[in-house]
Amino acid sequence: MKKTIIIKGIKGNDFKIDPNDKLSVKIAMLFEGHCTIGVYEAIKKYGYTEQRYYQLLKEYNKKGSEGIRDKKRGSNKRPVRNKEITNQIIRHRFLDTEASTEVRSQKLKQNGYNVSVRSVERTITEYGLQKKLINLTLKKKKKIK
Incomplete structure (x- = not known):
């Protein structure tokens, strides 16, 4: 003290x-x-x-x-990835699993959500929604045999 x-x-x-x-x-x-x-x-x-x-x-x-006077620290901007946009990113990930993050970002922009490719990538990474490499390596091994 x-x-x-x-x-x-x-x-x-x-x-x-x-x-x-x-x-x-x-x-x-x-x-x-x-x-x-x-x-x-x-x-x-x-x-x-x-x-x-x-x-x-x-x-x-x-x-x-x-x-x-001490001021509040951090950015004064509102975060782009609010709950609604995060849900839309996840929704688009499951609707079209083969689409790239660029395509998903473009689709979201067309629907009126201003979200960058980087934000889409971050959200997919944070929720662990990347394609699993294990399945790809197993398929390659089966083809070799």
Whole structure:
């Protein structure tokens, strides 16, 4: 568990900050670095790099506290392969087992589903729907005998 961050106040009135409150920690670091103990002492105290300190300072100067708030990570795009498209890919795989992924992708596009060849390949691989090579090798062995 992290220790409570304390900013020394006048007349013994210290200001305590919960280390789990990321926004308060960042603001306190910027405040102390800019106004009281200096940048190097502040980054040492709060465990940030100098580069990150100046990134946060720049964002704070541009947008205020909203600029330094932790943002949701990852892509903002909606995933292409939702449940309906996944079901359609699997359906097309069973309807025409000999068709290539390019043909399946084209059929889905014709039906109004915007899905790439790569997405079709991923879905087929994830659900283990590739052609089984064991059957092909057994057929070859039977022909040889």
